[in-house]
Amino acid sequence: MADLFVFLPNHGYVSTVNVYVSWLDGNFWTANETQNAFKLTTTDGGAIYVQFSESVIDGFVREVTEAGVTSITGLDHLEGEQVYVTSNGISLGLFTVSSGSVTVLTNVFNYTVGLPYESTLQPMKIDLDGIGLASTKKIPKALLSLNKTVGGKVGPNAQNLDAIKYRDAGDTTSKEFPYFTGDVSVPLPGGYNRNGDIMVKQSEPSPITVLAFTLDLGANND
Numbered sequence: 007m008a009d010l011f012v013f014l015p016n017h018g019y020v021s022t023v024n025v026y027v028s029w030l031d032g033n034f035w036t037a038n039e040t041q042n043a044f045k046l047t048t049t050d051g052g053a054i055y056v057q058f059s060e061s062v063i064d065g066f067v068r069e070v071t072e073a074g075v076t077s078i079t080g081l082d083h084l085e086g087e088q089v090y091v092t093s094n095g096i097s098l099g100l101f102t103v104s105s106g107s108v109t110v111l112t113n114v115f116n117y118t119v120g121l122p123y124e125s126t127l128q129p130m131k132i133d134l135d136g137i138g139l140a141s142t143k144k145i146p147k148a149l150l151s152l153n154k155t156v157g158g159k160v161g162p163n164a165q166n167l168d169a170i171k172y173r174d175a176g177d178t179t180s181k182e183f184p185y186f187t188g189d190v191s192v193p194l195p196g197g198y199n200r201n202g203d204i205m206v207k208q209s210e211p212s213p214i215t216v217l218a219f220t221l222d223l224g225a226n227n228d
Contacts, residue, residue: 008057008058009045009046009055009056009057010045010046010055010056010057010058011043011044011045011046012027012043012044012045012046012067013042013043014042014043014044014067015041015042016041016042017039017042017043017044017067019036019039019044019069020036020039021035021036021037021038021039021052022035022036022037022050022051022052023035023036023069024050024069024070025046025067025068025069025070026067026068026069026070026115026116027046027065027067028065028066028067029064029065030046030056030058030095031094031095032094032095033070033094033115033116034046034047034048034056035047035048035049035050035052037052037055038052070115072115073113074113074114074115075113075114076109076110076111076112076113076114077107077108077109078091078107078108078109078110078114078117078119079106079107080106080107081103081106081107081108081119082106084103084119084121085103085104085105085106086102086103086104087102087103087121088100088101088102088103088121088122089101089102089103089108089119089120089121089122090119090120090121090122090210090211091108091110091114091117091118091119092117092118092211092212093110093114093115093116093117093118094114094116095156095185095212097210097211097212098110098111098112098114098117100122118211120211122209122211124207124208124209125207125208125214126164126205126206126207127205127206127207127216128203128204128205128206129204129219131201131202131203132202132221132223141200142198142199142200143198143199143200143201143202143223143224144196144198144199144202144223144224145162145194145196145202145204145221145222145223145224146193146194146222146224147191147192147193147194147221147222148160148191148192148194148204148219148220148221148222149189149190149191149192149219149220149221149222150170150189150190150192150206150216150218150219151188151189151216151217151218151219151220152170152186152187152188152189152190152214152215152216152217153187153215153217154185154186154187154213154215155170155185155186155187155212155213155214155215155216156185156186156210156212156213156214157169157170157208157210157212157214158170158206158207158208158210158212158214159206159207159208159209160192160194160204160205160206160207161194161195161204161205162194162195162196162201162203162204162205163201163203163205164205164207166195166196167205167207168192170190170192170206171190171192172186172190185213198224202223204219204221
């Protein structure tokens with residue numbers, strides 16, 4: 007992937023200016039600036055550049071001028087509730103609102119606070135042509151086609167879910183931008199049964215978009 011350039015006529019930024027970029031939902035630094043463009047980097051010294059594989063068609067860039075905070079206030083309407091806090095597209099965890107505020111463990115310059123919820127995707131029962139719903143089935147493996155996804159779990163049912171594994175241990179590919187787009191092969195436990203179900207669940211405050219399931223399926227007409 008190529009380094010990410012921002013084309014912004016007469017932007018006025020110089021190198022190492024801290025900016026917030028809406029389409030990446032994070033803070034970055036400017037580098038290699040010209041009059042109408044600059045690179046994005048993840049360090050103020052410009053050592054690690056941001057890479058991106060899609061065209062940017064909208065959004066905004068603004069300079070970060072306020073000091074970071076660890077105490078997030080104005081949450082009186084959520085008093086006593088557990089809330090998720092995210093910053094720069096990263097979940098900072100669950101916090102309990104007390105005296106209308108929560109305290110996070112690190113300085114944040116932008117954040118989102120909200121009540122937790124779960125999203126669940128479970129396709130309809132598999133009905134094989136000529137065999138029907140009552141046949142016994144086994145799904146040893148599934149291929150998930152995902153778009154801009156972080157986290158999530160997959161399995162045959164709600165009691166048997168495992169975290170979706172996107173990369174092998176030690177693989178730092180696309181580390182600068184955590185959203186995953188592509189296909190993930192997922193092994194599924196269990197033997198033959200009449201259900202043949204597959205479920206994807208997201209309980210973290212992160213995006214997940216499942217475009218398609220491709221199933222490695224075995225079936226018996228019994």
